[in-house]
Amino acid sequence: MSETRRKIMRVLDGETLSPPPIWLMRQAGRYLPEYRETRAKAGSFLDLCYSPEHAVEVTMQPIRRYGFDAAILFSDILVIPDAMKRNVRFTEGHGPEMDPIDEAGISRLAADGVIDYLKPVFETVRRLRTELPEETTLLGFCGAPWTVATYMIAGHGTPDQAPARLFAYQHPKAFERLLMLLADISAEYLVAQIDAGADAVQIFDSWAGVLGEKEFEAFAVKPIARIIARVKAQRPKARVIAFAKGAGYLLKTYRQKTDADAIGLDWSVPLEFAAELQKEGPVQGNLDPMRVVAGGRALEEGIDDIMMHLGGGPLIFNLGHGITPQADPENVRLLVKRVRRGGN
Numbered sequence: 001m002s003e004t005r006r007k008i009m010r011v012l013d014g015e016t017l018s019p020p021p022i023w024l025m026r027q028a029g030r031y032l033p034e035y036r037e038t039r040a041k042a043g044s045f046l047d048l049c050y051s052p053e054h055a056v057e058v059t060m061q062p063i064r065r066y067g068f069d070a071a072i073l074f075s076d077i078l079v080i081p082d083a084m085k086r087n088v089r090f091t092e093g094h095g096p097e098m099d100p101i102d103e104a105g106i107s108r109l110a111a112d113g114v115i116d117y118l119k120p121v122f123e124t125v126r127r128l129r130t131e132l133p134e135e136t137t138l139l140g141f142c143g144a145p146w147t148v149a150t151y152m153i154a155g156h157g158t159p160d161q162a163p164a165r166l167f168a169y170q171h172p173k174a175f176e177r178l179l180m181l182l183a184d185i186s187a188e189y190l191v192a193q194i195d196a197g198a199d200a201v202q203i204f205d206s207w208a209g210v211l212g213e214k215e216f217e218a219f220a221v222k223p224i225a226r227i228i229a230r231v232k233a234q235r236p237k238a239r240v241i242a243f244a245k246g247a248g249y250l251l252k253t254y255r256q257k258t259d260a261d262a263i264g265l266d267w268s269v270p271l272e273f274a275a276e277l278q279k280e281g282p283v284q285g286n287l288d289p290m291r292v293v294a295g296g297r298a299l300e301e302g303i304d305d306i307m308m309h310l311g312g313g314p315l316i317f318n319l320g321h322g323i324t325p326q327a328d329p330e331n332v333r334l335l336v337k338r339v340r341r342g343g344n
């Protein structure tokens, strides 16, 4: 299948494609009326994640509409704490909530049964591979240990993850145990997604940007390096995209230290710095999702700047973070069209 290798896989191996392949973080979501319809039918958000029938349907929706070069498994990073019996809930207008964990709770945590609990997710991946067009890359994913831990400690989302940062200083041993346990479970979870048919996987470290330099090394770099080493030891052909949102200058050594095949960039990464990072390997990103909401010149200029700075190297065109519910689906169509035309 060498001549028909999927475009995103080729970029992950260092090829420059013109135009670059494109997919969008959170491409299946509330900005699409058909998502809202399936979501209403499925019941709760977690029911949607654990129903292979509905999860396949919402994963396929943006592929049918826009023909993206990758589909991303529909699930959530918080299915791991859910499988660890942390009582995860998604209530309308509240964001995710779960039982907050303390030092004693961490000492009792175990990996037992977690992968088994997540079997519906692997069934979704298997069905997706048979339904997707041959040329579409199928991405699996998980949350980074740090980002997942921030929700486990606070019990909900917070603006700056102060509870997890404080806990890490006060209980370094317990915190280290939590991160390493999450890393080992995540590696096993990703291997199972790959075995079910995922071509590549992305690790989302959405809260990497609140960490100081030393903490970034210990809580973001180290666990991700551990996950990637484990995944690649077991599945040498697997490709991994690591997205550390807000990491800025610390991205300079992130690829080399984690062994990620591509690094995801948020929109605050200056394009000249992004081009420097691209000399070392593939990058993914980094359009501000608000440009997709704004549309018009803001959208066009954002696309053209990225294409100008990064289009000459290995690039997977994406947003710098997930698409938001207020985005107009028509703007997404214009975005895909413009990228495929190679910018203006």
Ligand code: CP3
Residues within 6 Å of the ligand: 024, 025, 026, 027, 028, 029, 030, 039, 045, 072, 073, 074, 075, 076, 077, 078, 090, 095, 096, 141, 143, 147, 157, 204, 206, 322
């Ligand atoms: O990208 C995709 O289309 C795949 C699906 C996906 C979802 N969440 C679906 C979702 C992926 C890859 C995620 C990752 C995720 N989940 C992250 C990392 C990436 C990021 O956005 O920072 C994080 C931090 C979470 C945790 C999470 N899940 C939060 C904070 C929320 C609530 C915020 C919100 O947007 O409502 C969710 C819920 C969630 N996950 C929704 C979707 C489509 C919306 C819930 C709904 O439909 O009611």
